[in-house]
Amino acid sequence: MSQTPDSAVRTYIEQHRAAFLDDLAAWLRIPSVSAQPDHAPDVRRSAEWLAAKLAETGFPTVEVWPTAGAPAVFAEWPSDDPDAPTVLVYGHHDVQPAAREDGWGSEPFEPVVRDGRLYARGAADDKGQVFFHTLGVRAHLAASGRTAPAVHLKMLIEGEEESGSPHFRELIESRADRLAADTVIVSDTGMWSEDTPTVCTGMRGLAECEIRLAGPDQDIHSGSFGGAVPNPATAAARLVAALHDEHARVAIPGFYDGVVELTDRERELFAELPFDEKQWLSTAQSHAAHGEAGYSTLERVWARPTAEVNGIGGGYQGPGSKTIIPSTAMVKLSFRLVAGQDPDHIEQAVRAWADRCVPDGIQLETVFGAATRPCLTPLDHPALRSVARAMSRAFGAPVRYTREGGSGPAADLQDVLGAPVLFLGVSVPSDGWHAPNEKIELDLLFKGVETSAYLWSDLAEHWRDAP
């Protein structure tokens, strides 16, 4: 089967543009804030709204899947070709908290279009990017004259991503048979810039821990005892200081075990991106670049593991002074992981390192949270090539490759379903994820629709290509 003609896809999208935007606006009006318990009914309403819309789109099977927290939506549309590959689209229907007084120019849950941009909480993260698949698959059918997609299409749209997906792993493990797929398309990321369409090839993983240090049984007087007993805040600081060596490499023994190093080709491709470090620092609201010696900023963020202190606390933090040796201190550490690193191994390495770092008289408790594995799809993977081709057709421009420094439940899909995870997103860095005045560029939103419309035919045609 050949690719559908681009003009047919574009015509169909143009005809349905207004209705699509009306529908998306209706969904964005539902404040599905998963982190706020009083919005739990809204999160449920959001799931039900989406389920009804996916049924209307044509998915013959649509189910709302309860979890111990917020519900997910599952939809399935088998191909008329039984040998077609199965693709699972992942996204989420919950959103970050938002309030007008945080600095929004308009009500966050009252979508408005200004200057070709749709402003609303969830416009880019992630309702807009979930929703472009609904018009995408219908354009695919209309332009190809099919009555069912060229691939077996499944969608899993969870409701707790903005709360750390606490029940996601359990959900996909218990529903692994229904979710089985040859490849996973995650539509919850972005691309380099409006002018530079890119496909993301991997995400870093994440391991997190809190290390609690206990010294004196209560705060004690720094005059009476200072200089003669160990101070847990000092011990906490020394732990953090020992995280990195003088080259800003992580100094925990065993931390780099198994790390998949960047290939020369990947480094070349990264270097080709129009990266402006000054601009990047401005986006990072930071005043200097600083990281592992021997790597560029993009390499550090996308392809190198890190150890970062997210919080540190101990002793007196109020105004003025208090001459104590604190009883306790704590540090919250997170480790971004890259392909080849195993969270369990990292946990063991961190525990052993922390135990060795702490002096006599300080007790240590290290608590790890749930970890997220890294994922990475090789550049020559046929499904990745399909995504790049579909995107390139939509944008009329060559597609470059990025990675994502953050971490997401996508890695669980890779892990549980054993399928490669690909990333298809059209959001740009200025879209303001988690920030006031979140928006999506309408031009890019419809490039997303168009990419989705091309992708299923391309995947069906090429998914068995040898790498």
Added chain:
Amino acid sequence: MSQTPDSAVRTYIEQHRAAFLDDLAAWLRIPSVSAQPDHAPDVRRSAEWLAAKLAETGFPTVEVWPTAGAPAVFAEWPSDDPDAPTVLVYGHHDVQPAAREDGWGSEPFEPVVRDGRLYARGAADDKGQVFFHTLGVRAHLAASGRTAPAVHLKMLIEGEEESGSPHFRELIESRADRLAADTVIVSDTGMWSEDTPTVCTGMRGLAECEIRLAGPDQDIHSGSFGGAVPNPATAAARLVAALHDEHARVAIPGFYDGVVELTDRERELFAELPFDEKQWLSTAQSHAAHGEAGYSTLERVWARPTAEVNGIGGGYQGPGSKTIIPSTAMVKLSFRLVAGQDPDHIEQAVRAWADRCVPDGIQLETVFGAATRPCLTPLDHPALRSVARAMSRAFGAPVRYTREGGSGPAADLQDVLGAPVLFLGVSVPSDGWHAPNEKIELDLLFKGVETSAYLWSDLAEHWRDAP
């Protein structure tokens, strides 16, 4: 003039014991908590109560001195010998906060005697130890048959010591002519133990600062930016870790400039004290001794300068995790200083060191609070010998020497008045200063009275002895 006969002093004290305790109890009932604004009237009432009592004791001049905060009490009783030395007794009439529910066995401001101990907030710190001078001076007069003390006696009892004496320096500078003295006796300390009477010969000084570190302009995502920009919490931790070298010596260049080292004799005297490190650790509620290599625990606490982190904070400290690079972090540091160290020099040294420690991209602000100078009286000082002799007579035992690791406004008296500061206290470590169930041992309280009774004659006789 010879010393007054001990039996006459003791008889006088015994005769006036009950009335003295009644008076002290009346004073202790006034909750003169200087840190709590709603107790400001009580602090004033405490000053007025004491002023009336000092007038009743016989001081011909008694004044309540206002400050921008709580008032101090000044009293003066000239000797009938115009060539006698002038002695200024320092103490304070304000107390730490206390509430029954903090763990008190009885109401903190309703004094009770149980098992030979007087329980009340302020019993030891400092009302009891101020008040023993009132009976002391009358016993001195009664036993010696004098109508005025053997020394020109002045008392300055401040009302803000438990709030950090914010107006004390200003007060004594503006009243320096009235306060002029040959020596200062501070009665706001303690002794080694009930069985080991000791005289304190010095206090450590104190310099305090807060170092604020600013990285990104707001908290930023540790996935998007982690590993590629400097983290102010890491910088804060590295600062704290750099405070000490591997021998637990302070590693700030210039920090030890001018330090008066312990003499061999002082080290011998410290070593003769019945020090039980296990017991000391139990008092310190700590689980190991740790400090500067080459010094004993007592030497570390009494005679060595320190750098201690009293508080550290940055980033997310709530439950769970938050994957950010924090925008800011801060550390609160305090430095205990010993004789020979200058707080201004320490401030310069810390500022220069901190500036050098912090990486590009992190902004630093270092804010110093008011400093307290160290003070130290040589073992062979004649006034120190008088205190030791008077105490030895009262206790019927040899007196040993200690120092105080903490810091106090006493050092300002030394500084402004140019007079050596001596410490006379009979409190013991179990008295629970600043803690629930503060008490004073009645036996020791009356040894304090007796010491005070002997001291003025001894000082008058010996203050011109060559060291």
